[in-house]
Amino acid sequence: MVESIITFRNVTKKYKDTVILENINFELKKGRFYTLLGPSGCGKTTTLSLIAGFTDESSGDILMNGQKINHIPANKRKINTVFQDYALFPHLNVFDNIAFGLKIKKKSKNEINEKVTEALKMVRLPGFGDREISEMSGGQKQRVAIARALVNEPEVLLLDEPLSALDMKLRKEMQYELRELQKRLGITFIFVTHDQEEALAMSDEIFVMNHGEIIQRGTPTAIYDEPLNKFVADFIGESNIIEGTMIADGKVKFVGKTFECVDGGMNANELIEVVLRPEDIEVTESQKGKVVGTVISQLFRGVHYEIVCTDIDGNEWKIRSTKKVEVGASVGLNFEPEAIHIMRANESEAEFYQRLEKYQGS
Known part of the structure; x- marks a missing residue:
């Protein structure tokens, strides 16, 4: 059984009368890659600061390895942070930047040399110790910041949007390197981002946050x-969201037609919202489609076309397809029952998973 490493119990954080986090509860397991995902101001960086000990909670308990750490200062926690701007010392070379914390702890010269050399190998920068920080690229600076954190042998590594300043190509390379590093070391990583593609690519588990609350948590595939709701559907990838009615388990009505689906556990004739992902919709001839649409735009994205259509009711449909169509053309849109996801209004995360479990077990 995997042990928990960080636990939040009814944690609230307020600044004067402003609530930043409200009654947050979660448990993080050792050796996993977690991502806090959400828009600016949702509370994800505050959550990281509470774990690190940079700020104090207003109420509730924070535990590490089962022990309360509320009043333990940041420098006494086996937690290190990699910041968005890396916070490297420009007047120190790479070696001295990485060794800084060890020197503060008055480690021996031999131990410092050994640990810094090993940390440079971990981040694939062997032999870079004498380089000046000004001579390093953005990706290399990020690796130095990670090495400086790892050299202190933390049990938890916090990463506060560390890839945001990198260009797209380097960002994708560093996503892969960070994920591989976490797997290799077995340390718990807690990563903060507002980039949903980054979260999907890197995480074992994602916490989607908004307005100081955890809206939904789960594996990238599950989320x-x-x-759970329109916010999550819109924030995690692109979605077609259409109003409909749940006729019965496995049957849903939208755009004036009844379709088979795989969801259930709701009331007969309950008003719901239907989610269809753009990549789950196939473009075909108009007479062969379950829905007929008129193409209003098309963009080539390299590996696929991004197509937008409108149906007779004025609903807008986004489609990703390898087929090229003409703007103004009438096309058919097809989708499988498994592609139709049903969302219930105002359903909590607990109610959502209880309904799924009950329906799937029936």
């Missing part, structure tokens, strides 16, 4: 395939 992408089964969004």
Whole structure:
């Protein structure tokens, strides 16, 4: 059984009368890659600061390895942070930047040399110790910041949007390197981002946050395939969201037609919202489609076309397809029952998973 490493129990954080986090509860397991995902101001960086000990909670308990750490200062926690701007010392070379914390702890010269050399190998920068920080690229600076954190042998590594300043190509390379590093070291990583593609690519588990609350948590696949509500569906990838009615288990009505689906556990004739992902919709001839649409735009994205259509009711449909169509053309849109996801209004995360479990077990 995997042990928990960080636990939040009814944690609230307020600044004067402004609530930043409200009654947050979660448990993080050792050796996993977690991502806090959400828009600016949702509370994800505050959550990281509470774990690190940079700020104090207003109420509730924070535990590490089962022990309360509320009043333990940041420098006494086996937690290190990699910041968005890396916070490297420009007047120190790479070696001295990495060794800084060890020197503060008055480690021996031999131990410092050994640990810094090993840390440079971990981040694939062997032999870079004498380089000046000004001579390093953005990706290399990020690796130095990670090495400086790892050299202190933390049990938890916090990463506060560390890839945001990198260009797209380097950002994708560093996503892969960070994920591989976490797997290799077995340390718990807690990563903060507002980039949903980054979260999907890197995480074992994602916490989607908004307005100081955790809206939904789960694996990337579970959250992408089964969004709890419109906010999650819109924030995690692109979605077609259409109003409909749940006729019965496995049957849903939208755009004036009844379709088979795989969801259930709701009331007969309950008003719901239907989610269809753009990549789950196939473009075909108009007479062969389950829905008929008129193409209003098309963009080539390299590996696929991004197509937008409108149906007879004025609903807008986004489609990703390898087929090229003409703007103004009438096309058919097809989708499988498994592609239709149903969302219930105002359903909590607990109610959502209880309904799924009950329906899937029936």
